[in-house]
Amino acid sequence: MAKYGPASAFILVAGRNMTPHSFTMEETHEQALEQTNSLGDSWEESLPVGIARTMFNLQGGLYDDSTLGPDETFKVGTSPLTPASTVKLLAVGIEAATPGKRCRTYNGTYASTYVRISARDALTKAHALHTITGAALDAVVLHGHGTAETAASGNTEGADSVNNGSSSAGGGTADLHVTALTLGGYTDVTIKVRDSSDDITYGDFATFANVTAAGANERVTVAGTVEQHAAVSWLFNGAGSGQSINFFVALSRG
Numbered sequence: 313m314a315k316y317g318p319a320s321a322f323i324l325v326a327g328r329n330m331t332p333h334s335f336t337m338e339e340t341h342e343q344a345l346e347q348t349n350s351l352g353d354s355w356e357e358s359l360p361v362g363i364a365r366t367m368f369n370l371q372g373g374l375y376d377d378s379t380l381g382p383d384e385t386f387k388v389g390t391s392p393l394t395p396a397s398t399v400k401l402l403a404v405g406i407e408a409a410t411p412g413k414r415c416r417t418y419n420g421t422y423a424s425t426y427v428r429i430s431a432r433d434a435l436t437k438a439h440a441l442h443t444i445t446g447a448a449l450d451a452v453v454l455h456g457h458g459t460a461e462t463a464a465s466g467n468t469e470g471a472d473s474v475n476n477g478s479s480s481a482g483g484g485t486a487d488l489h490v491t492a493l494t495l496g497g498y499t500d501v502t503i504k505v506r507d508s509s510d511d512i513t514y515g516d517f518a519t520f521a522n523v524t525a526a527g528a529n530e531r532v533t534v535a536g537t538v539e540q541h542a543a544v545s546w547l548f549n550g551a552g553s554g555q556s557i558n559f560f561v562a563l564s565r566g
Contacts, residue, residue, distance in 0.1 A: 320408040322415075322457075323368065324489040324560055325385055325422075325442075326400040327529035329457060333382045333438065335372035339404060339416075341448070342367070366418065368404065368442040375428055375436040380491070380527055382438050386426040398422060401487055401529045402444065403562055409456035412474045417487045417562050419531050420446020449485055449564035452476075454505065455544045457491045457560035464498070464555060467545035469506065469514050474542050474563075479509065482566025483535040486518045489560040490528040497552025500524045504546075505532075505563060507539035514543060522549065523557075538565050 322331045342365050345358040377383040400422040405415030425441040454474055486505045493501070500522040506514040517539075518532040544561050 314407075316406050316408075321406045322404070322409045323370065324401075324403040324457065324491070326402075327489045327491060327527040328380045328382075328385045329489075329491045330370060330373075330382060330385065330440075333373035333376055334370040336370070337404075338367075338369040338371070340367045340369070341365075366444045366448055368402070368440075368444070370440045370442070372437050372439065375438040382426075382440065386424045386440055401489065401531055402442070403451075403487055403489060403560060405453065409453055409458055409560060411453055411455065411468065411472050413453045415451050415453055415562050417449045417451045417485070417531075417564060418444045418446055419487075420444045451485075451487070451562040451564035452542075453560070453562050454486075454542055455559060455561040457489060457558045460492065460556045460558050461546055462556050465545075465547045467506065467514075468543040469508070469545075470511060470543075472543065473508070473511055475511070476538075476540050476542065476565065479540050480538050480565040481536075483533065484517065484538040484566060485531060485533045485564045486520075487560075487562050487564075488520045488528070488530045488532075490523050490526055490557065491560065492556070492558040493523065493526040493528075494554065494556040495524075495548070495552060496554035496556070497550070498548040498555055499550035500548075501557055502547045502549060503544060503559060503561065505561060506543050506545055508541040508543070509539045511541040514541075517542070523559075538563075
């Protein structure tokens with residue numbers, strides 16, 4: 313049975329990497345219950361109503377007002393005292409953000425309770441509570457955000473592709489988070505999910521909107537068959553030099 317430690321955990325929020333800003337991450341899945349005992353009953357009774365929800369609690373991270381940091385992510389407008397409440401993509405994992413590892417992805421109404429904590433003889437901390445309304449998708453990492461891609465074009469086909477063991481007929485949902493980007497004169501970057509039956513010949517399965525800045529994030533859902541092997545490709549469009557991109561892609565099969 314595999315064991316996992318803090319070095320393997322990650323959480324991405326709307327194209328922003330919140331992992332370095334968190335000391336503890338709690339992922340809670342909860343089933344709503346309705347109390348069903350009536351007059352005359354001496355013990356409380358409850359039944360599930362068939363509605364689930366997920367909450368994330370990021371505790372004790374250091375306060376950080378940097379670009380794409382937690383303060384920018386969780387505030388509204390110019391006020392860090394007003395928590396954000398809008399639709400955002402999230403990707404959460406405890407097995408490391410490397411190809412083939414499992415994770416969960418979310419896209420629902422996102423509300424954060426954002427707390428800044430100051431104390432004598434201590435650095436200022438930040439605490440965020442996230443409530444998601446929407447389904448949790450079990451996904452697999454196709455490309456992790458930890459390693460920068462510096463080639464003008466490339467793919468993960470072959471050695472770095474992910475083998476599902478068989479094809480699946482229920483379509484797929486792909487999530488993208490771009491945590492860092494240097495265009496170096498290029499116009500933008502095209503990122504795709506590609507699939508193959510034999511890990512040799514690949515075709516495009518899902519194409520994200522062209523990326524022009526860090527913090528870009530998108531979900532693409534495609535119907536039909538997803539072949540056994542899945543990979544990603546990237547292409548810097550135009551001309552330039554010194555390019556670099558850190559991006560995360562996960563795929564959930566239907």
